[in-house]
Amino acid sequence: MDGSNSDDLDHxxxxxxxxxxxxxxxxxxxxxxxxxxVPLSFGFPYPDSFPNDELVxxxxxxxxxxxxxxxxxxxxxxxxxxxxVIVDRARDRGIDCTTSQLHLTNGATNAIDTVxxxxxxxxxTVFVExxxxxxxxxxxRNYGVDIEGCEMDADGLDVEALADELAxxxxxxxxxxxxxxxxxxxxxxxxxxxxxxxxxxxxxxxATYDFLVLEDDPYGQLRYDGSEPPPIRALxxxxxxxxxxxxxxxxxxxxxxxWIIAEESFVEQFERINAGGEPSYTRxxxxxxxxxxxxxxxxxxxxxxxxxxxxxxxxxxxxRMPAGTTWSDPDGGFFVWVTFPAGVDAEAMxxxxxxxxxxxxxxxxxYAGDGGTRNARLSFSHASPAEIDEGVAALATAVRAExxxxxxxx
Numbered sequence: 001m002d003g004s005n006s007d008d009l010d011h012x013x014x015x016x017x018x019x020x021x022x023x024x025x026x027x028x029x030x031x032x033x034x035x036x037x038v039p040l041s042f043g044f045p046y047p048d049s050f051p052n053d054e055l056v057x058x059x060x061x062x063x064x065x066x067x068x069x070x071x072x073x074x075x076x077x078x079x080x081x082x083x084x085v086i087v088d089r090a091r092d093r094g095i096d097c098t099t100s101q102l103h104l105t106n107g108a109t110n111a112i113d114t115v116x117x118x119x120x121x122x123x124x125t126v127f128v129e130x131x132x133x134x135x136x137x138x139x140x141r142n143y144g145v146d147i148e149g150c151e152m153d154a155d156g157l158d159v160e161a162l163a164d165e166l167a168x169x170x171x172x173x174x175x176x177x178x179x180x181x182x183x184x185x186x187x188x189x190x191x192x193x194x195x196x197x198x199x200x201x202x203x204x205x206x207a208t209y210d211f212l213v214l215e216d217d218p219y220g221q222l223r224y225d226g227s228e229p230p231p232i233r234a235l236x237x238x239x240x241x242x243x244x245x246x247x248x249x250x251x252x253x254x255x256x257x258x259w260i261i262a263e264e265s266f267v268e269q270f271e272r273i274n275a276g277g278e279p280s281y282t283r284x285x286x287x288x289x290x291x292x293x294x295x296x297x298x299x300x301x302x303x304x305x306x307x308x309x310x311x312x313x314x315x316x317x318x319x320r321m322p323a324g325t326t327w328s329d330p331d332g333g334f335f336v337w338v339t340f341p342a343g344v345d346a347e348a349m350x351x352x353x354x355x356x357x358x359x360x361x362x363x364x365x366x367y368a369g370d371g372g373t374r375n376a377r378l379s380f381s382h383a384s385p386a387e388i389d390e391g392v393a394a395l396a397t398a399v400r401a402e403x404x405x406x407x408x409x410x
Contacts, residue, residue, distance in 0.1 A: 186333025
């Protein structure tokens with residue numbers, strides 16, 4: 001068979017693939033680029049933030065200490081040491097855990113996928129914040145689950161609205177969630193942070209209605225103002241909180257190393273289902289790099305660089321955006337969530353915005369169902385402060401062109 005009739009083999013795909021294969025591919029949004037447009041769409045670190053020299057030094061010393069072991073299956077002593085490095089850093093944030101409660105993954109997205117593989121069956125119900133990380137939405141859809149959005153406000157997930165929804169479902173005999181997915185710190189896309197009180201209440205609801213809480217925290221250490229609420233996992237007393245994290249935002253996306261912290265019985269299944277997901281050489285490199293305070297110093301420098309970019313974006317929005325536009329004011333992370341004036345469709349406006357010289361992600365990309373028509377996610381992480389100012393100016397021009405005129409009173 002020459003493969004020219006491959007469409008005839010579509011029936012061999014799994015049911016969930018057949019149902020979703022015409023949807024967008026994860027990462028397809030990266031096609032929103034233009035050589036002449038300021039990229040406020042990318043949730044990428046800015047290139048100068050990468051610790052190139054320090055990683056080269058760590059690699060050289062890794063080979064000096066471990067020789068060929070660094071490239072062997074399983075790696076050497078430094079690869080073996082990475083779980084303890086992660087656990088120590090988790091303890092510093094109030095999470096009481098051991099290496100037996102840790103599973104290494106190939107980045108945070110792989111961590112989320114591993115949790116899905118372990119717990120989700122087709123037809124299960126998953127609750128997500130509305131809006132939420134679009135990559136997680138695509139992963140959940142791969143498992144044939146029902147995705148339900150939960151309301152948010154300036155303090156993150158509205159847990160009292162969640163409580164009302166859970167109570168109504170329970171009374172009506174409707175499906176309750178098996179899993180609730182949340183980004184509690186510097187939420188993607190809105191930038192807001194879930195309050196400590198709401199974190200505790202969420203765990204109470206999880207125990208009452210028998211579901212798991214998947215806490216995705218890639219941005220938590222990138223705080224520029226205020227103090228950090230305790231991680232959800234640190235507050236958990238029932239074993240229902242599963243924590244996913246990554247080095248992609250604190251070292252570089254290319255290291256592709258993340259992890260899950262959860263109950264030991266869960267980790268045993270993660271190890272079985274997702275065996276060998278992370279490269280041993282990279283484990284050793286990260287452990288060597290994290291010695292001598294280099295990672296802490298890098299995070300301080302990152303926070304300074306991102307704070308400058310965040311401040312420039314907020315100032316530029318205040319100076320340039322037309323009346324009726326509002327936005328979040330995050331204490332950390334990468335993102336600002338913009339709400340445009342009534343009558344502006346962010347997705348329909350995107351092509352014109354690119355012509356003006358800026359890219360962004362329309363808010364509708366971040367919803368499981370309808371929503372986000374007037375919203376856009378702006379990232380301040382990738383562009384320079386000067387480019388951010390230029391991009392916001394271009395966005396303001398596009399918004400003014402799309403804003404319906406206000407009719408004068410007779």
